Amino acid sequence: MIKIFDTTLRDGEQSPGCSMNLNEKIQMARQLERLGVDIIEAGFASSSPGDFKSVEELSKAIKNSTVASLARCVKNDIDVAYDAVKFAAKPRLHIFLATSEIHMKYKLQMSEEEVLEKVKKYVSYAKSKCDDIEFSAEDATRSDVEFLCKVFAVAIEAGATTINIPDTVGYITPNEYADIIKRVKEGTKGIENIDISVHCHNDLGLAVANSLSAIEAGATQVECTVNGIGERAGNTALEELVMALKTRRDYYKKDTNIVTEEIMNASNLLAQITGVKISPNKPIVGKNAFAHESGIHQHGVLKERTTYEIMDPKSIGLNKNSIVLGKHSGKHALKDKLNELGYEVTSDELEKLFIKFKELSDLKKTVFDEDIRAIMVRELQNVED
Ligand code: KIV
Ligand code: ZN
Numbered sequence: 001m002i003k004i005f006d007t008t009l010r011d012g013e014q015s016p017g018c019s020m021n022l023n024e025k026i027q028m029a030r031q032l033e034r035l036g037v038d039i040i041e042a043g044f045a046s047s048s049p050g051d052f053k054s055v056e057e058l059s060k061a062i063k064n065s066t067v068a069s070l071a072r073c074v075k076n077d078i079d080v081a082y083d084a085v086k087f088a089a090k091p092r093l094h095i096f097l098a099t100s101e102i103h104m105k106y107k108l109q110m111s112e113e114e115v116l117e118k119v120k121k122y123v124s125y126a127k128s129k130c131d132d133i134e135f136s137a138e139d140a141t142r143s144d145v146e147f148l149c150k151v152f153a154v155a156i157e158a159g160a161t162t163i164n165i166p167d168t169v170g171y172i173t174p175n176e177y178a179d180i181i182k183r184v185k186e187g188t189k190g191i192e193n194i195d196i197s198v199h200c201h202n203d204l205g206l207a208v209a210n211s212l213s214a215i216e217a218g219a220t221q222v223e224c225t226v227n228g229i230g231e232r233a234g235n236t237a238l239e240e241l242v243m244a245l246k247t248r249r250d251y252y253k254k255d256t257n258i259v260t261e262e263i264m265n266a267s268n269l270l271a272q273i274t275g276v277k278i279s280p281n282k283p284i285v286g287k288n289a290f291a292h293e294s295g296i297h298q299h300g301v302l303k304e305r306t307t308y309e310i311m312d313p314k315s316i317g318l319n320k321n322s323i324v325l326g327k328h329s330g331k332h333a334l335k336d337k338l339n340e341l342g343y344e345v346t347s348d349e350l351e352k353l354f355i356k357f358k359e360l361s362d363l364k365k366t367v368f369d370e371d372i373r374a375i376m377v378r379e380l381q382n383v384e385d
Contacts, residue, residue, distance in 0.1 A: 003221040012225035045084035055084035068092035073122035092132040100139035127159030136164035141172040149187035162195040170203025174213035181217035197221035264317035290321040295330025327361040
């Protein structure tokens, strides 16, 4: 079983234009719970009074999923994060510190020894407050892997129950990521019963591929967001990752607790709340993801859906696929549309209507139901004349 850690309300909210108010976050969190995510990262409690309030309120509202708050390796951050999540049925503290040479030198101005000290001190402190502790090595994919293993061993010894290997800047490629995961699994003392989490950013468009590759290498938790929102180019898109695992169950042989029929509801709710539109060709939830325009495809799908569809639209909560009439459409699709609109036509009538339809589709990108009705009205008038 792969645990799904949803960070729509924390990393996702860091996406420009995606900030949400308290009520919106509560609505979204309730939908995430219906979706069946294992962990909801509710926010970064110490980052603002508003974030504290929303983590606190979400902790009270959510009953089934674990609720997490992010915190730096700073005593006050951990205190504030715990004060906010302590009401949750299942609280988690998510502590992070950077481990790459670039971050240690320019951002933290700390040596490797100082980083190890800090991890030990603050993971132990967090553990004194909360049982469920996740430790993230920020910029892990640009860190020295041997050092990474030392950091994780210290975090585990201090009480971490999940270790996270983030691709913070979306830099890694799938094979390299799998290699890091394997080396961490083999080289970290005490890792046997610990969840290995991955958190991928999409700067090179590889977040989902990297997460899947990490699962093959032994990751047991994936961090993701609805519609893939998040810092810069976003995070692993929950719906893409989950549907890849479900559709290719034969290959990955891993399940999640996600109720996939709730995917469209989650995607639409987020788009409505943030006002950020989903691109039409976005996998799974884009307007065109289950639309068929070309005649050959339409003919195939109308006869047998699986000819051109690898997923059942119902499995993500869509009523049905859509046959979009345009210049590539054929007679089967037109006949099907006419029947759907209540018209029964003979094959001679269909031939004539098809000529009219083709003339119109050369002039318009999409032929809508109203256009078909207009053609029919004109044809019927001609017959009467
Ligand atoms: O991208 C990142 O490294 C993060 C961590 C805080 C997990 O968001
Ligand atoms: Zn991130």
